[in-house]
Amino acid sequence: GENVEQHPSTLSVQEGDSAVIKCTYSDSASNYFPWYKQELGKGPQLIIDIRSNMDKRQGQRVTVLLNKTVKHLSLQIAATQPGDSAVYFCAESDSWGKLQFGAGTQVVVTP
């Protein structure tokens, strides 16, 4: 999306290694940042989110970091498994709940 830059576009990792995806957003008024995982042929699924009153949030094998000063977001997937292979999207939300998505990162986990 024009307001959310995401990189890399493709990420290949070996099973067991970590994967890191980074995003930069432009709207300093945004205060909600979800991350979605989209498997082939399915709809995006929310995996973790963070609000602007936090700078770190952890889930099961996933950690999201938020740096509001420089408007950076990152998602780390630890101990990757073949089932983590999917397209991952970051997003920012405006006050109307409109999500602007990044262009997506295709993660490929090789055994």
Added chain:
Amino acid sequence: DTAVSQTPKYLVTQMGNDKSIKCEQNLGHDTMYWYKQDSKKFLKIMFSYNNKELIINETVPNRFSPKSPDKAHLNLHINSLELGDSAVYFCASSLDRGNYGYTFGSGTRLTVV
């Protein structure tokens, strides 16, 4: 007991036809959305309804018309289909407008030939 269900899953139709996609959510959410995903996987919002009221109407050709008969349903009607309308259309819902995560449907792959 799918949370957000869309029908049909696949739709192949000729240019110039009119078609509809239906969406229903059983989560009790107040807000529903239509997103379009192009061939490069880019997701772009089209419309949003909150309690049957249109609250987001992005720059979308007026051949696309959403309708929300009640807060659990949001349908999308497309007139005079064009080749460029080919995409995957996702319906989603959220608890309310504002900062809530979306639950997406599984998508409708529209192919215009």
